[in-house]
Amino acid sequence: MKQINAVLEGAGSMVMLLLRAGSYAGSLPRQWARFVEQCYLIGYTTLPIVTILSFFIGTVLALEAGYSMEGFGAKEFIGSLVGLSMARELGPMMTSVLLAGRVGSAITAELASMKVYHEVDALTTMNIPPAKILVLPRLAAVLVMMPVLIVFANIVGWFGGSVVARYVSSVGISSESYFAALRHYTKFKDVMNGMAKAEVFGFVVVLVCCNIGLNTRGGPREIGAAVTRAVVTSLILILILDYFVTKLLM
Amino acid sequence: MNSTQQTARVGLFFLLGIALVWVTFETLSDGKIFEPRSHTLIAGFDDLRQLKTGDEVRLAGVRVGSVQKTRLAGRHAEAVLEIDPKVPIAGDATATIAMSGLIGGNYVAIDMGTPGAPALADGAEIKTLTTPDLNTLMSDIGGLGKQLQESLGTFSAAINGDPKTGGGIIQKLEKILADNTARLNATMTNLQEITDKINRGDGTLGKLVNDPKLHDELLATVDEIKATATQAKEFVANAQSVMDQVKSGQGALGTLVYDPKAAADIKASIADLRSVSDKLAKGEGTLGKLINDDGLYDSAQVTIKKVDRTLDGLNDSGPITAVGIVANALF
Amino acid sequence: MSAETTEANCSKTRNPFTGVEADAVSVRVDGLSKKFGDLAVLRNISFDVKPGEIFVIMGPSGSGKSVLLRHIAGLEAPTSGTVAVDGLDPTLEETRDRVRLALVFQEGALFNSLSVYDNLALYPREHRSGNEMAISERVMHALKILSVEKSANQFPSELSGGMKKRVSIARALVMEPQLLLYDEPTSELDPVMGATISEIIATLKNEYSVTSIVVTHDRDLALTISNRVGILMAGKLISLGTPGELRKSQEPRIVDFLNPKIDIEHPRFKQLETPENP
Numbered sequence: 001m002k003q004i005n006a007v008l009e010g011a012g013s014m015v016m017l018l019l020r021a022g023s024y025a026g027s028l029p030r031q032w033a034r035f036v037e038q039c040y041l042i043g044y045t046t047l048p049i050v051t052i053l054s055f056f057i058g059t060v061l062a063l064e065a066g067y068s069m070e071g072f073g074a075k076e077f078i079g080s081l082v083g084l085s086m087a088r089e090l091g092p093m094m095t096s097v098l099l100a101g102r103v104g105s106a107i108t109a110e111l112a113s114m115k116v117y118h119e120v121d122a123l124t125t126m127n128i129p130p131a132k133i134l135v136l137p138r139l140a141a142v143l144v145m146m147p148v149l150i151v152f153a154n155i156v157g158w159f160g161g162s163v164v165a166r167y168v169s170s171v172g173i174s175s176e177s178y179f180a181a182l183r184h185y186t187k188f189k190d191v192m193n194g195m196a197k198a199e200v201f202g203f204v205v206v207l208v209c210c211n212i213g214l215n216t217r218g219g220p221r222e223i224g225a226a227v228t229r230a231v232v233t234s235l236i237l238i239l240i241l242d243y244f245v246t247k248l249l250m
Numbered sequence: 251m252n253s254t255q256q257t258a259r260v261g262l263f264f265l266l267g268i269a270l271v272w273v274t275f276e277t278l279s280d281g282k283i284f285e286p287r288s289h290t291l292i293a294g295f296d297d298l299r300q301l302k303t304g305d306e307v308r309l310a311g312v313r314v315g316s317v318q319k320t321r322l323a324g325r326h327a328e329a330v331l332e333i334d335p336k337v338p339i340a341g342d343a344t345a346t347i348a349m350s351g352l353i354g355g356n357y358v359a360i361d362m363g364t365p366g367a368p369a370l371a372d373g374a375e376i377k378t379l380t381t382p383d384l385n386t387l388m389s390d391i392g393g394l395g396k397q398l399q400e401s402l403g404t405f406s407a408a409i410n411g412d413p414k415t416g417g418g419i420i421q422k423l424e425k426i427l428a429d430n431t432a433r434l435n436a437t438m439t440n441l442q443e444i445t446d447k448i449n450r451g452d453g454t455l456g457k458l459v460n461d462p463k464l465h466d467e468l469l470a471t472v473d474e475i476k477a478t479a480t481q482a483k484e485f486v487a488n489a490q491s492v493m494d495q496v497k498s499g500q501g502a503l504g505t506l507v508y509d510p511k512a513a514a515d516i517k518a519s520i521a522d523l524r525s526v527s528d529k530l531a532k533g534e535g536t537l538g539k540l541i542n543d544d545g546l547y548d549s550a551q552v553t554i555k556k557v558d559r560t561l562d563g564l565n566d567s568g569p570i571t572a573v574g575i576v577a578n579a580l581f
Numbered sequence: 582m583s584a585e586t587t588e589a590n591c592s593k594t595r596n597p598f599t600g601v602e603a604d605a606v607s608v609r610v611d612g613l614s615k616k617f618g619d620l621a622v623l624r625n626i627s628f629d630v631k632p633g634e635i636f637v638i639m640g641p642s643g644s645g646k647s648v649l650l651r652h653i654a655g656l657e658a659p660t661s662g663t664v665a666v667d668g669l670d671p672t673l674e675e676t677r678d679r680v681r682l683a684l685v686f687q688e689g690a691l692f693n694s695l696s697v698y699d700n701l702a703l704y705p706r707e708h709r710s711g712n713e714m715a716i717s718e719r720v721m722h723a724l725k726i727l728s729v730e731k732s733a734n735q736f737p738s739e740l741s742g743g744m745k746k747r748v749s750i751a752r753a754l755v756m757e758p759q760l761l762l763y764d765e766p767t768s769e770l771d772p773v774m775g776a777t778i779s780e781i782i783a784t785l786k787n788e789y790s791v792t793s794i795v796v797t798h799d800r801d802l803a804l805t806i807s808n809r810v811g812i813l814m815a816g817k818l819i820s821l822g823t824p825g826e827l828r829k830s831q832e833p834r835i836v837d838f839l840n841p842k843i844d845i846e847h848p849r850f851k852q853l854e855t856p857e858n859p
Binding site: 037039145147148151152154155183 | 259
Binding site: 110113114117118119121122124125126127128129133 | 704
């Protein structure tokens with residue numbers, strides 16, 4: 001009962017926070033500097049880990065596809081498998097998971113410490129709503145940066161697959177036929193589909209992490225607990241939303 | 251780091267991202283947004299089978315478009331084909347549904363048509379041809395064996411005849427020989443005398459026998475008989491190789507294709523055919539002997555012509571060609 | 582600075598920077614109770630703070646002083662009872678739009694990611710009061726009042742506790758508040774700086790008619806500059822009066838609180854002794 005209550009409370013405060021942040025959307029142009037700073041943190045600094053991870057996801061996909069498709073002589077379809085799974089599912093999903101781990105945890109830690117050390121209260125008494133200057137720029141930044149991260153993830157992942165397809169002898173198909181299959185079966189629609197997913201995931205991750213950070217109560221010890229809770233909640237929500245968003249976009 | 255540098259990095263990163271989105275779009279969609287609305291053609295078929303939206307349209311094997319949608323139009327199905335407007339499709343070109351591989355689905359194949367034919371306009375209907383699909387072919391193979399056996403049976407009956415009535419061509423020839431030995435001997439004697447006369451170079455008959463036109467005619471007849479025998483042999487060899495190919499299929503498809511009953515039927519027919527041709531090969535000597543008997547020669551000629559026609563008929567029969575296509579497509 | 586004045590002599594708050602006048606605000610607390618779970622922190626507290634008055638809340642640690650201040654600042658909602666600032670509910674954003682209210686937090690609550698200058702400039706920038714030149718003038722003026730102008734480009738993490746407190750007060754001044762709430766303004770400060778703070782509070786009241794509520798256990802500050810003092814013990818307001826009335830009070834708890842004596846023989850000192858062998 002207590003847990004159910006906590007979940008409902010979390011969901012409710014998240015919606016409230018979203019509405020509050022949304023109501024200040026008009027102030028975004030004046031918060032340009034904060035927006036750019038968040039873009040930098042969410043997009044630019046996350047790129048290296050996203051590219052490394054995507055590259056290896058691509059290689060593993062190609063390797064596994066090569067292994068399993070060899071059985072019925074369909075190795076030419078490795079390209080299409082890597083292309084589609086990267087664009088539609090793994091690119092958006094893994095990037096969002098990284099976002100939760102890298103950016104989400106930082107957001108929660110920052111906001112939780114601001115809350116614990118009364119900085120959030122100070123903002124409130126100064127009549128500067130935390131939703132406006134702490135949440136809105138982050139939500140806007142993630143919406144702008146997510147597609148960029150995804151396109152990097154996709155292209156690096158596809159490239160990783162082609163490297164395995166070409167140079168691993170047990171797979172051994174040419175880059176040309178890999179990319180031909182990829183191009184033939186992967187439509188731009190699929191890439192857009194993945195980006196739409198990533199937008200939803202990224203937005204929810206940032207919203208959840210902001211909300212948990214701002215609702216932290218107690219001493220500095222609570223900051224760590226809040227970060228853990230935020231990352232776990234983000235991951236669970238990504239996976240649950242994944243099903244529904246995929247279904248919706250079909 | 252100062253904020254100008256930070257802004258510059260974010261800007262660079264963002265622009266790079268947009269550029270990559272554009273590159274992806276161009277690569278995957280061939281930049282369709284800026285292409286003029288492509289040409290559509292309507293292809294009506296009795297049955298679209300596995301054809302679905304997005305399948306390729308190939309002109310002489312080169313991809314020129316895709317299936318935009320499939321729909322029902324009255325009593326038949328229609329596929330709306332989206333064709334690259336730069337590629338003209340001849341007015342008399344024919345569209346067929348073809349298989350691009352066993353699990354690769356179907357595509358619409360369009361042939362070039364005749365060179366001078368005017369191009370089809372946007373939205374026009376293209377001529378279509380229904381080709382048998384794999385499933386139909388598989389079910390036809392059993393019936394095909396039976397058909398083949400029947401036609402070959404008729405052929406062998408014409409030559410061997412029914413053993414009870416003894417009415418076969420070979421039997422008749424032997425009977426004629428046996429019945430007329432005396433007369434033949436007399437004729438041979440007469441012939442000897444005549445040839446003597448010819449050798450001696452006198453009499454009109456000598457000239458008649460030596461007439462080049464008649465000689466040529468005789469040679470042509472012999473050649474025709476030889477050609478017929480070769481044709482029969484070739485057919486047998488073809489049939490054999492088709493069956494070998496079908497039999498050698500080992501995988502899931504091999505079992506699907508391989509129908510032991512049909513194969514046995516076809517084999518039996520081939521054996522019949524071979525014995526006929528063997529007999530034909532042996533019969534050559536007898537026919538040589540009987541070269542002076544005009545009546546016999548004529549009747550033999552007629553029979554051979556009948557054999558010829560039967561063989562032609564067999565060669566032309568569609569199903570065999572279809573089997574060949576299937577066998578070649580599969581293996 | 583008369584400690585005996587109970588009535589505010591001015592009903593307009595004058596902006597210390599622009600000189601623009603606004604109505605001085607009053608605070609009314611009526612039957613306020615607050616529970617955190619089962620723990621009753623505040624029990625049925627009622628008092629009025631008149632416009633332009635300096636109201637001091639004293640009490641031992643853990644008596645609920647800070648929580649009371651947070652209620653007035655609108656950071657906590659009462660379990661029962663009401664709090665009204667200028668007749669409005671302080672938890673509502675509309676109230677903050679109408680009444681400029683500043684709270685000086687005990688630990689300063691400076692924004693760690695911003696420099697001292699940006700900490701002060703945040704409010705005027707966000708509320709678009711003046712251009713960057715005017716804001717800079719205001720910020721530096723406020724820093725000078727608290728003698729921390731040299732730290733303008735430092736970050737809060739580089740400051741000592743006392744410096745943080747001063748910057749925090751400067752930040753409150755930049756807001757040009759109508760109602761200024763202080764949570765332990767003189768703790769962590771040396772006596773000279775403590776006196777400066779007392780002076781600032783008194784000046785704001787006398788010159789600009791800013792209503793001030795001060796939570797402190799600094800006896801001198803309470804008895805010299807305040808118009809009225811309330812004593813809070815275990816969540817209850819046990820006394821409310823002018824400093825003169827308070828000094829004359831015979832109530833033992835108040836006498837004890839205002840004049841702590843060190844009595845070596847008192848049983849509470851015994852527990853520190855090492856137990857000898859019986």
